[in-house]
Amino acid sequence: MPLPDLIQYIPHIAYDSVVFGFSKGKLKILLMEYHDTGWHALPGGFVERTENLEDAVKRGLFERTGLHEIYLEQFHTFGDMARFQPEVMKTILEANGHAVPDNYWMLDRFFSIAYYALIDHEKVTLTPDSLSDSIAWYDIEHLPDLILDHGKIVQKALQTLRENLDRKLIGGNLLPERFTMNELQAVYEAIMGEKLRRTSFQRKMLSMDILDRHEKLFTGKSHKAPYLYSFKTS
Amino acid sequence: MPLPDLIQYIPHIAYDSVVFGFSKGKLKILLMEYHDTGWHALPGGFVERTENLEDAVKRGLFERTGLHEIYLEQFHTFGDMARFQPEVMKTILEANGHAVPDNYWMLDRFFSIAYYALIDHEKVTLTPDSLSDSIAWYDIEHLPDLILDHGKIVQKALQTLRENLDRKLIGGNLLPERFTMNELQAVYEAIMGEKLRRTSFQRKMLSMDILDRHEKLFTGKSHKAPYLYSFKTS
DNA sequence: TATTATTGTCTCAACGTGAAACAATAGATT
DNA sequence: AATCTATTGTTTCACGTTGAGACAATAATA
Numbered sequence A, B: 001m002p003l004p005d006l007i008q009y010i011p012h013i014a015y016d017s018v019v020f021g022f023s024k025g026k027l028k029i030l031l032m033e034y035h036d037t038g039w040h041a042l043p044g045g046f047v048e049r050t051e052n053l054e055d056a057v058k059r060g061l062f063e064r065t066g067l068h069e070i071y072l073e074q075f076h077t078f079g080d081m082a083r084f085q086p087e088v089m090k091t092i093l094e095a096n097g098h099a100v101p102d103n104y105w106m107l108d109r110f111f112s113i114a115y116y117a118l119i120d121h122e123k124v125t126l127t128p129d130s131l132s133d134s135i136a137w138y139d140i141e142h143l144p145d146l147i148l149d150h151g152k153i154v155q156k157a158l159q160t161l162r163e164n165l166d167r168k169l170i171g172g173n174l175l176p177e178r179f180t181m182n183e184l185q186a187v188y189e190a191i192m193g194e195k196l197r198r199t200s201f202q203r204k205m206l207s208m209d210i211l212d213r214h215e216k217l218f219t220g221k222s223h224k225a226p227y228l229y230s231f232k233t234s
Numbered sequence C: 001t002a003t004t005a006t007t008g009t010c011t012c013a014a015c016g017t018g019a020a021a022c023a024a025t026a027g028a029t030t
Numbered sequence D: 001a002a003t004c005t006a007t008t009g010t011t012t013c014a015c016g017t018t019g020a021g022a023c024a025a026t027a028a029t030a
Helices: A053-065 A086-095 A150-168 A181-192 A198-207 B052-067 B087-096 B150-168 B181-192 B198-207
Strands: A009-023 A026-034 A042-050 A072-077 A111-118 A132-139 A209-217 A227-231 B009-023 B026-034 B043-050 B071-078 B109-116 B131-139 B211-216 B226-233
Touching: A009 A053, A009 A181, A009 B009, A026 A181, A053 A072, A053 A111, A072 A150, A072 B071, A111 A150, A111 A209, A111 B109, A181 A198, A181 A227, A181 B052, A181 B211, A198 B026, A209 B009, A227 B181, B009 B052, B026 B181, B043 B052, B052 B071, B052 B109, B109 B150, B150 B181, B181 B198, B181 B226
Parallel strands: A009 A111, B009 B109
Antiparallel strands: A009 A026, A009 A042, A026 A132, A072 A111, A209 A227, B009 B026, B009 B043, B026 B131, B071 B109, B211 B226
């Protein structure tokens, strides 16, 4: 596979996405691992010459997760000189067997527009890109070191997610269509990083009139069965 | 004055700033008016090759307002194809007597990183740039039509400012060092676009323990004199 | 039938806010 | 000097929200 040609992309502009998922009670994000280097990075990409910015991000997410309809929110653009480290990209490309000219466009200074996405962990089919050995879920509390300023990007994403959690009622995007109140509470706790009071949480969620209550979920355990809920579509 | 050379700037990347001020009970923003065309636009600019993004924005704000220390917050990056209208910039440049080559870099597609700033209206010394007849304050409720998507940028700035107003306690940045409770309330009302209850507002502000109370302000009017307040520096 | 674990609901106290009353006071009027 | 007017600072009361805990309901087991 040859090096991508600059002609189809806009130079100096990239995006990075922080894709949140929820599994086994933990909040996780998607990370790529590049060939040989062992370096980890956020899934990102470039914008085509005639493509809307947000369409580029959606295209990249679809290629890696197989999902088309994704909850997506832009949260910050990173443009410090400190993130200009051409030797990082050069090393990654060379580890893939490419001969990289010194003036190759991917070695230029880039501004990265960062988005976070919320997806149902169960629905994704992960596909690495050509430069990567893997794309996989990593527990938000035990992340490996990330290249460039990607660690800072993750922290800012998490901060923004926390600030938006109540205001935008987005927690449900991390769960399947139907879920128990306990599962929803676990999502909120994983995002906020703190325990919440069961009764207050339930009362608050129900009083907001955003949930539909469905049938009970019988798990086989010897106790009262919880109801299943879904978010109202209207 | 010759056309700026691309060499010193990063192509495809611009910033726009929504500078809020408060005067005569009204919330205002700064707009440029370009020579001849009569077109209005947000004050913006480009990022130098080795300059941090935020430093570029501060540089532009200093050139136009004379202020160095400014409350500044990034809120969104605009990257739709719909904002790619090279004939707009071409018309502006030609109205300034420039001969514009078809491939001139300022006619390319640009991504604009938008910031809002809060400043004390009394402290600014306004200076137009070389392409503009004027830079002046415009009442947020009576803005002229703006070029490209600058109207949308203003609306998004205002929305973000409203969302951040209570959470970040930023209203004071629009006032002088010392102010009365009534003036602070007027700022909040102008931003939120609604009247607030005097007693609740006062109680809330005082209970947050963010204000220092100073001497009274005697205006000569025949009624009780209000105290002056300032935001705690700590 | 009793037990256990968990869920759904209710109660009460503490707190925050809207609405209104009340108290204080700088200058004008008499 | 006493009174009046307009505005500011404070207090009170009603009401809604939330934390903390009690209580009721129930699915499977002993």
